[in-house]
Amino acid sequence: GENVEQHPSTLSVQEGDSAVIKCTYSDSASNYFPWYKQELGKRPQLIIDIRSNVGEKKDQRIAVTLNKTAKHFSLHITETQPEDSAVYFCAAKGENTGFQKLVFGTGTRLLVSP
């Protein structure tokens, strides 16, 4: 089945710096890749997603890139702010899961210091 690996597990940056989180997936038929942000004790919230027919998507300070050939996708956060501190999860969904479920990465704890 699908396997999603996420790196790094923790990431510390200074306010204003950029942060990059990378994920790789195993199922070449995967076609949907969302990113969720989870603050402590709260629910995961969708922050951006990308479908396999595009290579990049931006939403203000957040961007996601997808390389289907290499089977990896990345989250880029620019001009980080302390409120960006949270755990970020990538996920993938595709044919080998019958498109029925998301397979999540193990999460990246982002700490933005003022």
Added chain:
Amino acid sequence: DSGVTQTPKHLITATGQRVTLRCSPRSGDLSVYWYQQSLDQGLQFLIHYYNGEERAKGNILERFSAQQFPDLHSELNLSSLELGDSALYFCASSVGLAGATDTQYFGPGTRLTVL
């Protein structure tokens, strides 16, 4: 607010007991997914229901079961509880068209503590 509701917010019980967690999906969503998140862990997929039918199973223990009712709300039943079952349980919902890249929206979760 995602539009997905879960009750109760917190649940404290003893080992060996049985509990029921409830989830109401967003209006119009036909799919409900259940996830377990242990302390400082990732999201483990448990089970998916679409319009009342089970569609996919993940790492769900035999002591756990779920169902989706005609009004589309779902319940997750956990029995013979063990200390290791203590976790946050999330449900998520989506429009649920098979094969579609539809977005999952998460509820606020139920925090289960087994003593």
